[in-house]
Each structure stands twice: as C-alpha cells, then as structure tokens.
Amino acid sequence: MSVPLLAESLTKDTGEHSDDLESIYWLLLYHGLRYQRKPRAVFGLSGLNEVLEMIFDEQFKGVNDRLSGGGGKKLHLQSSELDDELLEDIFHAPFASLLQDLRDIFVKALFPSRHMYRRILGEDKHTFEEYRRALEECRRTQKELQSQARVSLQNTDVIHAILTRCLAQEGWPEGDGAVEPSLQPASEDEDEDDEDENGGEGEEDEGKHEEDKEEVSSA
Numbered sequence: 609m610s611v612p613l614l615a616e617s618l619t620k621d622t623g624e625h626s627d628d629l630e631s632i633y634w635l636l637l638y639h640g641l642r643y644q645r646k647p648r649a650v651f652g653l654s655g656l657n658e659v660l661e662m663i664f665d666e667q668f669k670g671v672n673d674r675l676s677g678g679g680g681k682k683l684h685l686q687s688s689e690l691d692d693e694l695l696e697d698i699f700h701a702p703f704a705s706l707l708q709d710l711r712d713i714f715v716k717a718l719f720p721s722r723h724m725y726r727r728i729l730g731e732d733k734h735t736f737e738e739y740r741r742a743l744e745e746c747r748r749t750q751k752e753l754q755s756q757a758r759v760s761l762q763n764t765d766v767i768h769a770i771l772t773r774c775l776a777q778e779g780w781p782e783g784d785g786a787v788e789p790s791l792q793p794a795s796e797d798e799d800e801d802d803e804d805e806n807g808g809e810g811e812e813d814e815g816k817h818e819e820d821k822e823e824v825s826s827a
Contacts, residue, residue, distance in 0.1 A: 609634070611678040611685065611718060626717065626761035633710045634681065638664060640707070645698050659690065685715050700781055706774035713766060716757035 610627035641660060663684050667677035684690050695704040760766040 609678075611681050611714075625763070626758065629761055629764065629767055630714050632767065633707070633714060634664070636710070637684075637707060640699055640703060644703065646700065663690075682719075685711060686719060701779045702774050702777040703780070705777065706770065709770045709774065710767070713757060713760065713770075716753055717761055 610630040638660070641656060645656075663680040665677075666680035690698075692704075692708050695707055698704070699707070
C-alpha cells in the first residue's frame with residue numbers, strides 16, 4: 609500500500625493511479641529483500657526480519673482508532689533506511705538500479721527535497737534579502753519538480769521506461785530461483801526421527817498385509 613494511503617496526516621481514503629504504481633515499487637522491494645538478495649548480503653536473517661517489519665509492518669492507532677502507518681516506508685523513501693549504497697550491497701546491480709530509479713520518482717512526488725535548502729543555507733549571502741530571494745526561488749523550483757513528478761505518475765509511461773531500461777542492462781543473475789530464506793536443513797536427529805517414523809509405518813503396513821492374506825485364505 610502507498611505512503612499516502614497509509615499516513616493518517618494525509619487522511620486519504622481513495623486510491624489513485626499513483627498509489628497503484630507506488631504499490632509496484634513496494635512489491636518489488638519486498639520480493640527482492642525476501643527472496644532475491646545476493647548470496648552474501650550484508651545482514652543476516654535476523655537483521656532482514658527487522659528491516660522488513662520496520663518498512664512494511666509499522667503502524668499505530670490514530671484518530672477514531674484508525675490504523676495508520678507508512679512511517680517505515682517514508683524513512684526508506686527518504687533513504688534513512690536502506691539507502692542507495694546499501695541497496696547496491698544487497699542486490700545485483702541492475703535490480704538495485706531499478707529500485708533506485710523507481711524510488712526517485714516517488715520521492716520527488718511525495719516529499720520536498722532538503723538538499724536545495726541545505727545548499728542555499730551553506731552559501732555566503734550578504735543580506736537577509738538575498739537569502740529571502742534564494743529561498744523563494746528554491747520553493748518555486750521544488751513545486752515545479754513535485755508537480756512534474758506527480759503528473760508523470762498519472763500514467764505508466766515513466767515507470768515503463770525505467771523498467772525497460774533496467775531490464776536491458778547486463779548483470780541480471782540467471783538460474784536464481786527464489787529460495788525461502790527461513791528454510792533450514794534438517795538436523796541429523798530430525799532425519800533419524802523421520803526414518804523411525806517411516807520405518808514404523810512400514811512395519812504396520814506389512815503386518816496389516818499379512819492379516820489380509822490370512823483372511824482371504826480362511827474364506
């Protein structure tokens with residue numbers, strides 16, 4: 609589910625086309641984290657579960673006991689959790705690139721960038737008026753970028769272009785069938801128990817077979 613639909617502050621009850629497109633991103637991210645990580649990803653299973661819970665399960669009761677959430681997803685989109693560098697460590701290069709490009713679209717549509725403001729505040733301005741004009745220009749630019757990003761999510765063209773470009777890249781793994789990460793090889797004790805159970809079943813079946821033969825002979 610999209611961040612706007614989950615967030616209580618936005619009180620959005622009806623999904624739009626952009627929400628459906630954002631759901632594609634979350635589906636890809638979840639599937640990738642759960643099944644398609646590199647063989648030696650940077651964190652183990654316990655760390656993975658924590659990340660999955662933080663991004664996908666974070667929720668709280670808000671006004672009128674309405675369940676709200678999206679905080680973990682918001683942190684991820686803003687690169688506070690699983691930033692670009694970490695995605696590159698976890699996934700093969702083309703899949704990491706796909707997630708990064710998709711994330712950029714939704715970040716621009718949902719959240720104003722802080723980088724422009726930081727750049728302006730870091731520059732040497734001689735007067736308050738110079739700061740004021742620079743901040744106004746920054747706000748205008750932000751609104752334009754956000755508007756363009758939101759318009760791009762009214763159809764599938766941008767998403768389709770990203771998917772086409774990334775799928776054409778080299779480096780996608782082959783023969784990488786999904787493997788459930790929580791499956792553990794059976795211990796020797798478990799194997800012995802299974803053999804005992806199967807052996808017991810075999811003996812019971814054999815005894816029943818002999819009884820059936822005796823009944824047939826008697827008849």
